Amino acid sequence: MSVARFFDEMSYGPAPEGDSEARAWLARHKGAFGHFINGGFVVSASGKTLDSFEPATGALLAKIALGGREDVNAAVAAARKAQGPWAKLSGHARARHLYALARTIQRHARLIAVVEALDNGKPIRETRDIDIPLAARHFYHHAGWAQLQKTEFADQVPVGVVGQVIPWNFPFLMLAWKVAPALALGNTVILKPAEFTPLTALLFAELASAAGLPPGVLNVVTGEGETGALIVEHDDIDKIAFTGSTEVGRLIREKTAGTGKSLTLELGGKSPFIVFDDADIDGAVEGVVDAIWFNQGQVCCAGSRVLVQEGVAPLFHERLKRRMGTLRVGHPLDKAIDMAAIVAPVQLQRIENLVSQGVTEGAALYQPQIELPKGGSFYPPTLLTAVQPTSVVATEEIFGPVAVSMTFRTPEEAIQLANHSRYGLAASVWSETIGLALHVAAKIAAGVVWVNATNLFDASSGFGGKRESGFGREGGREGCYEYLKPRAWLGRKLRTEIAPPVLKAAAGDFAMPQLDRTAKLFIGGKQARPDGNYSRAILTPKGKVIGEVGEGNRKDIRNAVVAAQSASAWSSATTHNRAQILYYIAENLSGRAAEFADRIVAMTGASAANAKAEVEAAIARLFSYGAWADKYEGVVHLPPLRGVALAMPEPQGVVGVICPPEAPLLGFVSLVAPLIAVGNRVVAVPSEPHPLAATDFYSVLETSDVPAGVVNIVTGSAMELAKTLAAHNDVDALWAFGTAELSTLVEKLSVGNLKRTFVDYGKAIDWTDRSAAEGPAFLRRAVDIKNIWIPYGE
Numbered sequence: 001m002s003v004a005r006f007f008d009e010m011s012y013g014p015a016p017e018g019d020s021e022a023r024a025w026l027a028r029h030k031g032a033f034g035h036f037i038n039g040g041f042v043v044s045a046s047g048k049t050l051d052s053f054e055p056a057t058g059a060l061l062a063k064i065a066l067g068g069r070e071d072v073n074a075a076v077a078a079a080r081k082a083q084g085p086w087a088k089l090s091g092h093a094r095a096r097h098l099y100a101l102a103r104t105i106q107r108h109a110r111l112i113a114v115v116e117a118l119d120n121g122k123p124i125r126e127t128r129d130i131d132i133p134l135a136a137r138h139f140y141h142h143a144g145w146a147q148l149q150k151t152e153f154a155d156q157v158p159v160g161v162v163g164q165v166i167p168w169n170f171p172f173l174m175l176a177w178k179v180a181p182a183l184a185l186g187n188t189v190i191l192k193p194a195e196f197t198p199l200t201a202l203l204f205a206e207l208a209s210a211a212g213l214p215p216g217v218l219n220v221v222t223g224e225g226e227t228g229a230l231i232v233e234h235d236d237i238d239k240i241a242f243t244g245s246t247e248v249g250r251l252i253r254e255k256t257a258g259t260g261k262s263l264t265l266e267l268g269g270k271s272p273f274i275v276f277d278d279a280d281i282d283g284a285v286e287g288v289v290d291a292i293w294f295n296q297g298q299v300c301c302a303g304s305r306v307l308v309q310e311g312v313a314p315l316f317h318e319r320l321k322r323r324m325g326t327l328r329v330g331h332p333l334d335k336a337i338d339m340a341a342i343v344a345p346v347q348l349q350r351i352e353n354l355v356s357q358g359v360t361e362g363a364a365l366y367q368p369q370i371e372l373p374k375g376g377s378f379y380p381p382t383l384l385t386a387v388q389p390t391s392v393v394a395t396e397e398i399f400g401p402v403a404v405s406m407t408f409r410t411p412e413e414a415i416q417l418a419n420h421s422r423y424g425l426a427a428s429v430w431s432e433t434i435g436l437a438l439h440v441a442a443k444i445a446a447g448v449v450w451v452n453a454t455n456l457f458d459a460s461s462g463f464g465g466k467r468e469s470g471f472g473r474e475g476g477r478e479g480c481y482e483y484l485k486p487r488a489w490l491g492r493k494l495r496t497e498i499a500p501p502v503l504k505a506a507a508g509d510f511a512m513p514q515l516d517r518t519a520k521l522f523i524g525g526k527q528a529r530p531d532g533n534y535s536r537a538i539l540t541p542k543g544k545v546i547g548e549v550g551e552g553n554r555k556d557i558r559n560a561v562v563a564a565q566s567a568s569a570w571s572s573a574t575t576h577n578r579a580q581i582l583y584y585i586a587e588n589l590s591g592r593a594a595e596f597a598d599r600i601v602a603m604t605g606a607s608a609a610n611a612k613a614e615v616e617a618a619i620a621r622l623f624s625y626g627a628w629a630d631k632y633e634g635v636v637h638l639p640p641l642r643g644v645a646l647a648m649p650e651p652q653g654v655v656g657v658i659c660p661p662e663a664p665l666l667g668f669v670s671l672v673a674p675l676i677a678v679g680n681r682v683v684a685v686p687s688e689p690h691p692l693a694a695t696d697f698y699s700v701l702e703t704s705d706v707p708a709g710v711v712n713i714v715t716g717s718a719m720e721l722a723k724t725l726a727a728h729n730d731v732d733a734l735w736a737f738g739t740a741e742l743s744t745l746v747e748k749l750s751v752g753n754l755k756r757t758f759v760d761y762g763k764a765i766d767w768t769d770r771s772a773a774e775g776p777a778f779l780r781r782a783v784d785i786k787n788i789w790i791p792y793g794e
Helices: 003-009 020-028 069-088 091-107 109-120 124-152 171-184 199-210 225-233 246-256 281-292 310-324 345-360 411-418 434-443 476-483 554-566 575-590 593-604 608-629 666-677 692-702 718-727 740-752 776-782
Strands: 035-037 040-042 049-053 060-065 156-158 161-165 188-192 218-220 239-243 262-266 272-275 305-309 364-366 382-385 402-408 426-430 448-451 484-486 521-523 526-528 535-539 545-550 635-637 643-651 654-658 681-685 711-713 733-736 756-759 783-791
Touching: 020 109, 035 069, 035 199, 040 199, 069 156, 069 161, 069 188, 069 218, 069 225, 091 109, 091 124, 091 171, 091 199, 109 124, 109 171, 109 199, 124 171, 124 476, 161 171, 161 225, 171 188, 171 199, 171 239, 171 476, 188 225, 199 218, 225 239, 225 246, 239 246, 239 476, 246 262, 246 740, 272 281, 272 411, 281 310, 281 402, 281 426, 305 310, 305 411, 310 382, 310 402, 345 364, 345 382, 345 402, 402 411, 411 434, 426 434, 434 448, 434 783, 476 484, 521 554, 521 692, 545 692, 554 654, 554 681, 554 711, 554 718, 575 593, 575 608, 575 666, 575 692, 593 608, 593 692, 608 666, 654 666, 654 718, 666 681, 666 692, 666 776, 681 718, 692 711, 718 733, 718 740, 733 740, 740 756, 776 783
Parallel strands: 161 188, 161 239, 188 218, 239 262, 272 305, 272 426, 305 402, 382 402, 426 448, 448 783, 654 681, 654 733, 681 711, 733 756
Antiparallel strands: 035 040, 035 218, 049 060, 156 484, 364 382, 521 526, 521 711, 535 545, 635 643, 643 783
């Protein structure tokens, strides 16, 4: 080819990255790797292996140990043995270790980047310029949290031994996201990399050992899905952190139900990319390139649903198609390409099948006429237009380089389309009107929103989703709490179960009978008769009937959830307004303190002094959450770019509450008050044996300016009503305090919409102890953190 032709075409020639060092590393291990357990490589107990292939060519890269039960047991034993000494190290000592790991990553960055590109199939430019530097950044950032742990997390302790299961799309970066905070805060780790991409995890374990990380602190067990399942189900693991598909996330939630394991799930997504008519069109086109063709679209937060305002849709699609024609697909080690290989043939087949189905359902297919490499697993950049919101390609995660596009007319329609998904991971909003962009960002159900940008990540800013995209955060201060637990909750004992009193026969004399009063349910700001028209007697400890309450059922819960949904304005009320109403509730309860104390004595048999103390504690707790209501606020993250990330606490929405059997007033207030303080609406099931404190309490709510539907009270069986709340797809979270069986039931049935749960596993809390029963530990569980990224400047 002549020089003149190069100038005419302005085309790129190949610019291959050398892979000799990576091949030499593979050769040193003779193309075969064991697990990395207790500081060294060990062969699988079964002797079985699996093959790791190079996606770009289909060639065998290495044989990998296939982990079984004995291998997982050995890794857990090593991690358990190391966890105590590792946690007892000073924060400074752990910070030094993480600093050493960050420096090690930087020193070996080119080797790691090449191994990653070979093993995963992604372009070397992405591994070299994005994945590996950001991984080092995570270790640096969390070295800082280790240094500051004693002061910044003084009321927290490490969760213990952590099982981490990571995906194949960002093998090394996901390792850093999970390993860095876990180790920094005193935990030890069993890491299971994806079966398609285990090599950089094994390389890192080798480098970490050479950098002086103590044996057992980091263990890597390779294998297939069955190996991950063994880790999830292991009795001596305290936490599971999983990134992967929503389907597997559901299975993990079910398997861990009732075990007491802490759980973080970062799952699938179908993220909207919204382009308004005042957007920088060329900038938004480049945004789509980064949103869906970065890493071949194999990104959980990929902006795969492109929503374009009608007035600019033809122009936008024209320019997008033109830009697609300039994308280069080639070998991962070619530094001049934009896209490389799909991770495996099975994933390529899934992409092809979904695109074919989308076309069958009416979508218009566009693929540029660009050359694909011969052999390997490659797929061209693809755009589907005229897509209906209910089409399979608009609702299902394709996990490939496929953008689907729809149009909208108004901002409200854009918000509706954006939220028309079972997922809630990320979103991107493009508009030159910052007020419009922030209005839309606040309305989108997602854990991360980028304004005039996409796919921005940093260790200082939490990442994670809601709905069926999972729960928990990774990165930043909010991510640190995923690897900690409150010190005040250590040593809790199983709740002592007290046999219910036996009904005492009536005297049968001629005394004046009491007038019957059955306490009704409280739904939508009104007293309501139960749907089944049944009631249950409430007995004193000596078996005397002191009242009756309605027996709530599935329909009553449904009505209460509808009422709570209708009270959505509470979530957008000013924090001052919510604070004032909590103070009003406390004030009105105070005026009836003696009455409530007498009721507690009659129901529970508590002494008058203890009953009075419970009422006073409930009043104080309402004051505390009135105080928190306008002070529990977000922070401004300062990632290394020209811009900010706003970490905004958002209410979860409609939250079910199963109150503990003890402390009938204080337990109710301790759970309901933090939820409504931050803007949630509540469907509460009061103490099953002692519900009259809560049914009396709704008259306090009626006189305290609480909007209808913010607090709804349904009395009845805790277990039966919990089943309905846990399975209800319009309940966004569920708190349940009672028996261990109740906790198991709630976690298991929550898998339908993967609602967040907060349970006590049958372990009693001293509700009078403010350090254990009040404050940020409850408020953190009452909100989701949404990070809104706002770049500024030219």
